[in-house]
Amino acid sequence: xxxxxxxxxxxxxxxxxxxxxxxxxxxxxxxxxxxxxxxxxxxxxxxxxxxxxxxxxxxxxxxxxxxxxxxxxxxxxxxxxxxxxxxxxxxxxxxxxxxxxxxxxxxxxxxxxxxxxxxxxxxxxxxxxxxxxxxxxxxxxxxxxxxxxxxxxxxxxxxxxxxxxxxxxxxxxxxxxxxxxxxxxxxxxxxxxxxxxxxxxxxxxxxxxxxxxxxxxxxxxxxxxxxxxxxxxxxxxxxxxxxxxxxxxxxxxxxxxxxxxxxxxxxxxxxxxxxxxxx
Amino acid sequence: xxxxxxxxxxxxxxxxxxxxxxxxxxxxxxxxxxxxxxxxxxxxxxxxxxxxxxxxxxxxxxxxxxxxxxxxxxxxxxxxxxxxxxxxxxxxxxxxxxxxxxxxxxxxxxxxxxxxxxxxxxxxxxxxxxxxxxxxxxxxxxxxxxxxxxxxxxxxxxxxxxxxxxxxxxxxxxxxxxxxxxxxx
Numbered sequence: 411x412x413x414x415x416x417x418x419x420x421x422x423x424x425x426x427x428x429x430x431x432x433x434x435x436x437x438x439x440x441x442x443x444x445x446x447x448x449x450x451x452x453x454x455x456x457x458x459x460x461x462x463x464x465x466x467x468x469x470x471x472x473x474x475x476x477x478x479x480x481x482x483x484x485x486x487x488x489x490x491x492x493x494x495x496x497x498x499x500x501x502x503x504x505x506x507x508x509x510x511x512x513x514x515x516x517x518x519x520x521x522x523x524x525x526x527x528x529x530x531x532x533x534x535x536x537x538x539x540x541x542x543x544x545x546x547x548x549x550x551x552x553x554x555x556x557x558x559x560x561x562x563x564x565x566x567x568x569x570x571x572x573x574x575x576x577x578x579x580x581x582x583x584x585x586x587x588x589x590x591x592x593x594x595x596x597x598x599x600x601x602x603x604x605x606x607x608x609x610x611x612x613x614x615x616x617x618x619x620x621x622x623x624x625x626x627x628x629x630x631x632x633x634x635x636x637x638x639x640x641x642x643x644x645x646x647x648x649x650x651x652x653x654x655x656x657x658x659x660x661x662x663x664x665x666x667x668x669x670x671x672x673x674x675x676x677x678x679x680x681x682x683x684x685x686x687x688x689x
Numbered sequence: 690x691x692x693x694x695x696x697x698x699x700x701x702x703x704x705x706x707x708x709x710x711x712x713x714x715x716x717x718x719x720x721x722x723x724x725x726x727x728x729x730x731x732x733x734x735x736x737x738x739x740x741x742x743x744x745x746x747x748x749x750x751x752x753x754x755x756x757x758x759x760x761x762x763x764x765x766x767x768x769x770x771x772x773x774x775x776x777x778x779x780x781x782x783x784x785x786x787x788x789x790x791x792x793x794x795x796x797x798x799x800x801x802x803x804x805x806x807x808x809x810x811x812x813x814x815x816x817x818x819x820x821x822x823x824x825x826x827x828x829x830x831x832x833x834x835x836x837x838x839x840x841x842x843x844x845x846x847x848x849x850x851x852x853x854x855x856x857x858x859x860x861x862x863x864x865x866x867x868x869x870x871x872x873x874x
Contacts, residue, residue, distance in 0.1 A: 477817040590771065
């Protein structure tokens with residue numbers, strides 16, 4: 411049994427909030443640079459250059475890449491041999507509070523969706539916990555901007571809609587979103603499970619590096635095919651036209667019911683942020 | 690085409706700004722997003738005066754990150770504009786001439802822009818660190834309780850934007866995509 415103190419978790423989450431918001435993951439940086447070198451449309455090239463300039467400034471000056479420092483999504487993979495001393499949820503939220511206040515990050519969370527008063531410290535986190543074998547605790551902080559979150563959709567397809575139904579839906583979501591989610595985007599897709607689990611899978615898919623394909627060859631091919639289709643739409647960076655509409659399509663799947671084919675598409679902007687640590 | 694303008698933005702100036710133009714804005718602009726727009730339009734409905742004069746003004750749809758010590762303002766890129774569509778025509782009728790944001794606008798907003806000779810500019814979404822460098826001064830002028838959503842008076846120097854919808858209603862999102870797809874054929 412491994413003992414982890416709640417205070418340790420708080421400290422790690424504080425640091426991850428700041429790290430994730432100021433330093434874009436290398437795989438996303440490379441995908442943007444790769445997109446620019448393969449981009450035939452001049453205005454699109456110049457937008458991608460500005461985007462590169464922006465993440466370099468953020469990296470160097472330790473300032474947020476984007477002012478929307480997101481709703482704080484936290485994924486915990488808790489080893490079943492781990493014992494946490496203290497209140498886990500309180501520890502997570504205290505980490506978010508310190509990260510967003512001490513890191514000069516924007517507080518974008520309202521306490522009630524109708525009443526809409528800001529909580530002032532970006533708490534509470536959107537927290538997902540998974541129990542895994544072993545004695546480690548893996549913590550991932552993924553600040554999620556809402557310009558892109560708002561462009562996400564879920565559909566309960568029929569089994570008869572099949573693969574074509576899934577493909578059409580993914581393209582439709584990107585087409586509907588157009589310039590709104592700050593393309594070039596990363597497209598997270600969750601297929602299967604239940605209504606809620608499909609949405610969770612789509613979010614989880616966004617945690618996978620954009621240069622890593624699905625391990626299943628069928629879905630690897632589907633990811634590549636969908637990226638090609640999306641980049642033939644012509645939306646382009648910022649929607650000003652161009653090839654680089656998406657940087658990656660990441661698909662995750664789960665078993666589902668005989669009557670269903672849930673499909674969720676979670677859109678992320680080019681500022682696809684996440685940072686992990688293991689205790 | 691690259692153009693430089695200094696606020697206030699008059700109807701004489703907007704007629705020379707065309708869809709696709711790159712524009713460097715200098716002078717005073719105001720920030721406002723969801724919550725501030727709601728309050729401004731509620732004031733209008735009550736027949737009350739607004740806390741800022743919007744005649745020939747530009748509103749930047751932004752909720753900046755807090756300034757770090759030594760900074761004027763934190764990262765400050767545009768937010769998605771369609772959420773302000775319900776409120777924008779009422780402000781355009783007051784003389785608002787420019788809006789800076791990102792993403793699509795409703796037909797009602799475009800009609801009101803044409804009627805009021807206004808322009809919709811796009812700043813690059815997700816480039817808040819870069820855009821903040823063009824902001825030389827920032828002060829809250831209304832709704833301080835809204836935090837990031839408060840109305841701020843910004844002094845900007847060469848803030849880079851692109852005309853997305855001009856005062857004739859021409860739209861870069863439609864034209865740019867069409868041009869790219871024609872090139873690819």
